[in-house]
Structure formats: structure tokens, C-alpha cells
Amino acid sequence: MPKPKIHTMEELSAAIGVSRPTLSRYFQDPTKVSRSSVERIRTGLDRVDYTPNFFATRMNRKTTGMIGVIIPYLNDLFFTRLLESIERAAMAAGYTVISQCSHSDPEIEARAAETFLSMNVDGAIVAPLGNHSDLHVYERLNARMPFVLFDSRPKLLTGVDFVGTDHKQSTSMMVDYLCRVGSPPVFLAMPRVNFNAVERENAYIARMIERDLEPVVIGTEMTAPGAYFESHGLAVMSDHFARGALLDSTVLCVNDRVAIGALRAAAQHGLEPGALRRGGLRIAGHDDYPLCPFTSPPLTTVAQDVDAIGQAAVDRLQEKLRAENQTGNQIVKLMDGVMKIRSSA
Incomplete structure (x- = not known):
């Protein structure tokens, strides 16, 4: 037999024989109700089809939870x-x-x-x-x-x-790694639309100067309306590759989504980042975006915790x-x- 459907607290009070104020206290905090009332309410709820209103049960609380x-x-x-x-x-x-x-x-x-x-x-x-x-x-x-x-x-x-x-720590660590295993990196930035992009760009510049290296920043201008992440990386790197620029460079991207666009640009121009088959092109990112292990090639990056x-x-x-x-x-x-x-x- 289907359980009787209950629509309001008043109907529930009549159906299970517990006062409306007691029910209200129970749904707000069961510890405010006596053990015998808690048992009676729980037994009664098992007999009927009733779902308490989430917001109504929180109206008179000090905290909404x-x-x-x-x-x-x-x-x-x-x-x-x-x-x-x-x-x-x-x-x-x-x-x-x-x-x-x-x-x-x-x-x-x-x-x-x-x-x-x-x-x-x-x-x-x-x-x-x-x-x-x-x-x-x-x-x-x-x-x-x-x-x-x-x-x-x-x-x-x-x-x-x-x-x-700590973007200063994470970006500096990536710069140090890239300098250790190859050529100093160029920084593929993005239009300065958020705090993290600017902070990572500044951290890159500071670390390069600390290492007595010349910072090179590209991609700060908008390539198309709303073209931030993947499409931005694709457009900036495609432009450089088409002009024969940065073909054997190390490119540190402001984040992984921009780096995925850069990887796409490399593939379109027959380049293989990290493979060293056509020069020394390497591409790295930041964030450890969930797709990074599955790009081609898998993307070197810095994971945020x-x-x-x-x-x-x-x-x-x-x-x-x-x-x-x-x-x-x-x-x-x-x-x-x-x-x-x-x-x-």
C-alpha cells in the first residue's frame, strides 16, 4: 500500500500525533526534543510520505546551515x-x-x-x-x-x-626547472583580466631577472573578443609559428588552458613539443588541469593543491x-x- 502523502506540517502533526511546535523543533535540531518524542516522530515519518521544506525548517534558526x-x-x-x-x-x-x-x-x-x-x-x-x-x-x-x-x-x-x-613560489619553481633542462622560457601571458594572470607574469619577470636573464612576455593583447584561454594560446602561438618565430623555444604559459591552445598550434604547424625532433620547442603550463595527462604530448605543469x-x-x-x-x-x-x-x- 502506498504511504499517505503529507503536504504541510499541520497535516503531519495530525497524522503522527505530535504537536506542531515539537515537530518544528525536531526539524530544526532533534537534540531539542525529548527522546520519546524523537522516537515517535521518526516512527511516524516512516508511515507517511513527507519531505520537510528545506528553507522553512531554517527560518527561525540562528544559523541556516x-x-x-x-x-x-x-x-x-x-x-x-x-x-x-x-x-x-x-x-x-x-x-x-x-x-x-x-x-x-x-x-x-x-x-x-x-x-x-x-x-x-x-x-x-x-x-x-x-x-x-x-x-x-x-x-x-x-x-x-x-x-x-x-x-x-x-x-x-x-x-x-x-x-x-603561492604563485610566486610555483612560477619561480617552473622557471628554474625549465632553465635547468633547456633554454630560458618565453612567457605566454593573456589579457590582464584576472589577478592570477598578472601575479604569475610578475613572478616570471622577477625570477628571470634574479637569474640575470632577459624576460620575454608575449600574448598580453586580446586576439579576439572573449578569446581568453585555449583560443588565445592557439592564436598567439599560431601567429609566431607562421612567422618562423619561437620554433625551438621554451614557452611557459600563464595557465594550462592557454598551454593546451599552444599545443594545438604546435600540432597544426607540424611541431612536437618536448620531442626535440624539430628543434627544442617545449611548452609548459600551470594549474594541473585535469586533462593535462591526456594532451599530446602530456603537459608539464605545476599542480595547485x-x-x-x-x-x-x-x-x-x-x-x-x-x-x-x-x-x-x-x-x-x-x-x-x-x-x-x-x-x-
């Missing part, structure tokens, strides 16, 4: 991995994650932040677009709730807690929640990158 997360791209597997790491850490801590994507649009990013404010989430963990984000929205967010930045930190939000990768970043972001948010969002104790936690040496360089 929800954390808001904003990422900049849904089509980027790197951010998918970061979101997964945050969700796992948050679930282990007893929180529900409400995720939003800014889709590379500052207006959508601002609307996502306002949504979290309207939902009264307990706190927010955000990977911002960069210095073109609406910083006033994040200032409001930081004033209203515990708030942690991850992955990217706009210069004007330096007073907000941040968890991410996404699991540690996600855990640290949730841990810091919990610390702020326990401290009721007290200011004056901001932290910046940077994780070292790890070399992933493969065939491309």
Missing part, C-alpha cells in the same frame, strides 16, 4: 575540482553548499552575492573575477557575514581573508563563524605548487 560559493566559470574543470573540494569539506562540517557561477560577468557575479545576502547564508566563499569585479558588493558581503576569498584576490580586497596558491585550498577555505570560514565575524584578524594562506613533469617540457 548554508554556505554560499561563487566560481567564475562552469566550463573550467579546474574550478569544478575546487568546488568539489569545498563541497566535501563543507558537508563534512555539516553545511549545505549553495553554489553560483558568475559566468565571467561582473553583473552576474554581483547578483550572486546579493542572492546570498537575501538568503541569509551563514557565510560565503568566493573566487572573484578579478579587479573588474564589483568590489562594493563584496564590501557589503564582508560587512554582513563571514567571507573568504579563494583562488584569486583583487588588489582592492586585500583586507579580506584569502586562501590560494585544490583539496588543501578547499579545506582551508571552509576551515577559515568556520573560524570566522565561531568568532561572529570579528574583523582585525584577516589571514592570507598560500599553498605551495607541486611540479608535474611530463613529456611536453
Whole structure:
């Protein structure tokens, strides 16, 4: 026999013989209800078809048990991995994650932040677009709730807690490796649309100067509207290869998606990075994008510790929640990158 379907708390109260206030306390926190009532409610719930309203059960709580997360791209597997790491850490801590994507649009990013404010989430963990984000929205967010930045930190939000990768360490490590095994690298940058791209470019320049080498940066200009990652790397390197330039050079790309575009350009021009069959062309990236082991050739890169970043972001948010969002104790936690040496360089 199908179970009777229950639509409201009032119907549930009548069906299982427990008062409406007791049911409300149970769904908010079972420890606030006597053992005998808990057993009676659980037995009653087994007899009926009822799903409590997620938001209604949290309306009168001091905490909603929800954390808001904003990422900049849904089509980027790197951010998918970061979101997964945050969700796992948050679930282990007893929180529900409400995720939003800014889709590379500052207006959508601002609307996502306002949504979290309207939902009264307990706190927010955000990977911002960069210095073109609406910083006033994040200032409001930081004033209203515990708030942690991850992955990217706009210069004007330096007073907000941040968890991410030490790009100076990771980029310098890659420069040192490439210089050790071959020619000094050229840096394939991208239009300066986010904090990480600029920070890695600056780290490359600084390390090359420390080694008494001349920094060479290419690809800072937009190749086409919206052409950032793979298409940007493809366009920049195709232009150079077509002119007979950089055919036997070492190219350090600002990130792995740009490097994948550079690998595609090499293939189109009959070049084999890392194989040394037509000169010494080598291509390396940064991030350890999940597809890197499966490119042709497999991409040498620097891995960001996404699991540690996600855990640290949730841990810091919990610390702020326990401290009721007290200011004056901001932290910046940077994780070292790890070399992933493969065939491309």
C-alpha cells in the first residue's frame, strides 16, 4: 500500500500525533526534543510520505546551515575540482553548499552575492573575477557575514581573508626547472583580466631577472573578443609559428588552458613539443588541469593543491563563524605548487 502523502506540517502533526511546535523543533535540531518524542516522530515519518521544506525548517534558526560559493566559470574543470573540494569539506562540517557561477560577468557575479545576502547564508566563499569585479558588493558581503576569498584576490580586497596558491613560489619553481633542462622560457601571458594572470607574469619577470636573464612576455593583447584561454594560446602561438618565430623555444604559459591552445598550434604547424625532433620547442603550463595527462604530448605543469585550498577555505570560514565575524584578524594562506613533469617540457 502506498504511504499517505503529507503536504504541510499541520497535516503531519495530525497524522503522527505530535504537536506542531515539537515537530518544528525536531526539524530544526532533534537534540531539542525529548527522546520519546524523537522516537515517535521518526516512527511516524516512516508511515507517511513527507519531505520537510528545506528553507522553512531554517527560518527561525540562528544559523541556516548554508554556505554560499561563487566560481567564475562552469566550463573550467579546474574550478569544478575546487568546488568539489569545498563541497566535501563543507558537508563534512555539516553545511549545505549553495553554489553560483558568475559566468565571467561582473553583473552576474554581483547578483550572486546579493542572492546570498537575501538568503541569509551563514557565510560565503568566493573566487572573484578579478579587479573588474564589483568590489562594493563584496564590501557589503564582508560587512554582513563571514567571507573568504579563494583562488584569486583583487588588489582592492586585500583586507579580506584569502586562501590560494603561492604563485610566486610555483612560477619561480617552473622557471628554474625549465632553465635547468633547456633554454630560458618565453612567457605566454593573456589579457590582464584576472589577478592570477598578472601575479604569475610578475613572478616570471622577477625570477628571470634574479637569474640575470632577459624576460620575454608575449600574448598580453586580446586576439579576439572573449578569446581568453585555449583560443588565445592557439592564436598567439599560431601567429609566431607562421612567422618562423619561437620554433625551438621554451614557452611557459600563464595557465594550462592557454598551454593546451599552444599545443594545438604546435600540432597544426607540424611541431612536437618536448620531442626535440624539430628543434627544442617545449611548452609548459600551470594549474594541473585535469586533462593535462591526456594532451599530446602530456603537459608539464605545476599542480595547485585544490583539496588543501578547499579545506582551508571552509576551515577559515568556520573560524570566522565561531568568532561572529570579528574583523582585525584577516589571514592570507598560500599553498605551495607541486611540479608535474611530463613529456611536453
